[in-house]
Amino acid sequence: MGGTETQEYNPGLFLLDDDGDDTSTSPSAPAPTGSNQPDLLILNQPIASVDLLSRLWARSRYRICADGGANRLYDLFSGGGPLLEARRAEFIPTCVHGDFDSLREDVKSYYIAQGAEVERDPGQLTTDFGKVMLKIKSLHRAPSSSPREVLVLSSLGGRVDQGIGLLHEMLREETQDPHVRFTLVTETNITVIVRAGRSVVRGMKRHGLFKKHSGILPIYGPAVVTTSGFEWDVKDWPTRMGDQVSTNNHTVDDDIYVQTTAPVLFTVEREPLA
8 A cells, every 4th residue: 555644543542451451462552641642522422331431531631521421421320339439539520511401410510519620601503512622622722743632432322313413523623623533432332534545543453452343434425445454455446325335344454554535434343341
């Protein structure tokens, strides 16, 4: 695959446990630290597990709940006995932000008492995702040559319009600000927008965090793709919704290479966390 500049993605780094343990002997780039740590955006969708949350929390710097996302965070620690309830205080977001049409009063009061910034934006021309992204971008006004990673903890298993709307907003934000880059973390998958050009997605095998099931979806428009590292690779392959798409593929290499003429979604199923 030709090309000079290769964009790198390494989503497994955000799912390593608190000690960064990696059972393989393959070399791996270190997880981001300090000012390079990603931000964590929690949307109003069910959170798969405390373990998943704790790993993303440990890898992130600024944690923000979009409106009813605070309800989801709070409720994750309910109904499991006093030990689980006690852990709620370990996960206090930096901020709760939105128009608060979903935020419960008991949740709002709790996080205010715990020192979180709780800030209402009453505007009705943007979604809570858009409001929160304006908040996040206000924290990163200094120019940077490296991507600003945002981990989005959400789901694509609920309403179809909300799921497609989320994928739309992710591309809109990345288009408006090329320094912003999203990693969508759902109950079963990791998804990133692979941008036009040449890209590599690393760590598909070395961490033991991902299953083989994967796909490349041209949901943002037609593209011509060339791939390496899948069981069924393609070369100069036209792909578009309603025609031919690469779903139900299998990763076979640790590094997956994608050359594309337009943005596409790369999604891979993740292993359950121990």
